[in-house]
Amino acid sequence: MSTRFFQFVGGDTGVWRVVKTHTLIGEPLLDVARLDVVAGQDNASQPDSGWLLRGITSNERYVERAEKNTLVEKQQGLGRPEATCAALIPIRKNAAWWALTQDERRHIFEGQSQHIQIGLDYLPAIARRLHHCRDISENEPFDFLTWFEFAPTDEEAFNQMLMQLRASEEWQYIDREVDIRLVREA
Template sequence: MTDALPVTFTAGDAGQWRIDRIIAVTGDGLPAAARLLIREGAAEDESWLSGSSATDAPGWTLRGTVSHQRYTTAAELAELTARSPALGRPGATVASFIPITKSKEWWELAQDERRQIFEETSHHIRRSMNSLPAVARRLHHSRDGGGPFDFLTWFEYAPESVADFDELLDELRSTEEWIFVEREVEVRLSLG
């Protein structure tokens, strides 16, 4: 990974993805909208977004940044890189966009304590590695930008993988890591 990549998610009446449903998993949800538009690049290059009819529609905008890895060991990173497919594959016609905020208690932990919970106790990487290469993913950090969420997580897969993805979600939500999740919204999407 080189420079951090800013990414903007705008829910409204425009965009590649149709929003099928929005579920408030923990805490407040997000307002209903018809479509999700994903733009890569700095916000100042996106002036076309403001003042257009797209922003007059009910909706919301969340911004995040694709950043460096915080927790992965070299061995984990090598395996992830080898097994992870690219976004935008033909056939990956459904997606989940899951914004997440973790608690003050999480952020007050030291880096080694967080890694301990994230992987040694909760096995986030080990569990979810089984979903590769069926699921293509991208993690966006948004805590430092002052937005309402700490993370904007994005997953793309084929309709045949929906049940497996739901199983992974259930598993992750039963881990110690998720005790620290104080807001989580699940946005289910499809192409078309």
């Protein structure tokens, strides 16, 4: 079983109850009641009604060594008992983004938008794991699936972080984004 491959199954089962789904840009996802996060390729099946999103954890594309060291030092892991709130934010970037070179994307990502620095400002309260969909296929409905976990008392800080990111230059390249809020239930 691969611990890099994850499936996000939206349907009627799963430990995460969907509280709200908000489509910011592009086509919405079907409404679902629950979400299951499954590690590995063979553990999830396509739900009868709903959706299945797939992604792979991978190397950090736009992070320099000092930034990576700081991220590793400050970030807490997923699955903390107090982190009963979560957000799954699938994002697709437009063709103009993918036409840029790696160094041009890095410049927009951090030089202009300060994506890493914004995230660092909210650690360790907000934990995240990024999943790359394009590493599976360019035909996936999203390029990235970002999974966040946080305590209920940190929800306002999470919203502030998203507001800052969405106001950045980088977000001019987004052509599909859905914000799915969740609460963990037994």
